[in-house]
C-alpha cells in the first residue's frame with residue numbers, strides 16, 4: 001500500500017531503483033565463481049576429506065546458493081555407510 | 094619527471110574511453126607535459142579521427158611492435174599542440190596482432206621519452222583489454238551513470254586490481270544534470286557508493302563532444318563548453334594539482350545536495 005502510494009506520487013525515482021538493482025546484482029557478480037574454479041575446489045576438498053572420512057564421491061554436490069542479499073557455498077558430502085570388518089583379527093595398518 | 098603510463102578503460106563500449114583519451118592527452122600536452130596517446134583498440138581505429146590526425150598515418154602500433162618501422166616513425170606529432178603525439182592502431186588487423194610482451198616492450202621504450210602515456214583500451218575484458226592495460230602503471234575507468242555501465246566498471250575495477258594497477262580512478266561521463274535533479278539518473282555519490290573507488294572527475298553530457306569529434310579538434314583547442322572545462326580540470330588533477338570537482342548545476346545549493354546524495 002505504502003509502496004503504491006509512493007509510486008503514485010512518483011517518490012520512487014528511477015535512480016533509487018537503479019541503485020538497489022545494482023547493489024543486488026553486484027553482490028552476485030562479486031561472488032561469482034567460475035565452473036573451473038568450483039571444480040578444482042571440489043577436487044581439493046574431496047582429497048582433503050578423504051584423508052579423514054570415507055565419502056561417497058559420486059554423491060557430492062557443491063554449489064553457490066544465492067539468496068537475495070547473500071551468497072553461500074553449500075556442500076553436501078554423503079559419507080559411506082561402512083560395514084566394519086570384524087575387529088581385532090589382524091593389526092590395522 | 095618520471096613517466097606515468099595510464100590505461101583508459103571501461104568494460105562497456107561506447108561510454109567515452111576514446112573521447113577521454115583524446116581530450117586528456119591534448120589537455121596534458123597543452124599544460125606543457127610531453128604526451129603520447131596510444132590507440133590500443135586494434136582493428137577498430139578511432140583515436141586518430143577523434144584527435145583529427147587520421148590523414149597523417151603512415152605506420153601503426155602493429156608496425157612498431159613487429160619492427161616494420163622505428164618507434165619515432167609511428168609517433169604522429171600534433172601540429173596544433175606542442176608535445177602531443179599519437180601512435181595510431183592498425184585498422185585491418187585483429188586484436189591478437191599485438192602481444193602482451195610486445196606491449197610491455199613498447200611501454201618501456203616510451204617511458205624514456207615521455208611524461209605521460211595514455212592508452213585507449215578496447216571494450217571487453219578479453220586479451221585486447223589485458224594487453225592495453227599490461228604496460229600501464231595506473232588506470233582511469235570511464236563509467237556513465239547507467240546500470241549496465243556501472244556493473245561492467247565494477248568488473249573491470251576488479252580485474253585492474255588483480256593486475257595491481259594503482260591508483261585506479263573513476264571518471265563519470267555523460268551526466269545529465271536535469272535528470273539527476275529529477276532523481277531519474279544515478280548521481281555521483283550513488284556511483285561512488287557502489288564502486289568504492291576514488292573520483293577523478295565528472296563530465297556532463299555535452300553537445301561540444303559531438304561537434305569536436307565531428308571536426309577532429311580536441312576541446313582544449315578553444316571550446317568554452319562545460320565538457321572542455323571538465324577535461325581540463327581532470328588533466329590538472331591527473332598531473333597532481335588540486336582542482337575542485339566542477340559544478341554542473343547553476344546554483345551551488347543544488348550541486349551540493351546532488352553531489353552528496355539526497356537522503357530519501
Ligand SMILES: Nc1ncnc2c1ncn2[C@@H]1O[C@H](COP(=O)(O)OP(=O)(O)O)[C@@H](O)[C@H]1O
Nearest residue numbers: 106107108109110111112267297298299302303
Ligand atoms: N560527455 C559526452 N557528451 C556527449 N556525447 C558523448 C560524451 N562522451 C562520449 N560521447 C559520445 O559517445 C560516443 C562513444 O564515445 P567513445 O569515446 O567513442 O566511447 P568508447 O571509446 O568508450 O567506445 C561518441 O559518439 C561520443 O561522441
Ligand SMILES: [Mg+2]
Nearest residue numbers: 110111134139
Ligand atoms: Mg573507443
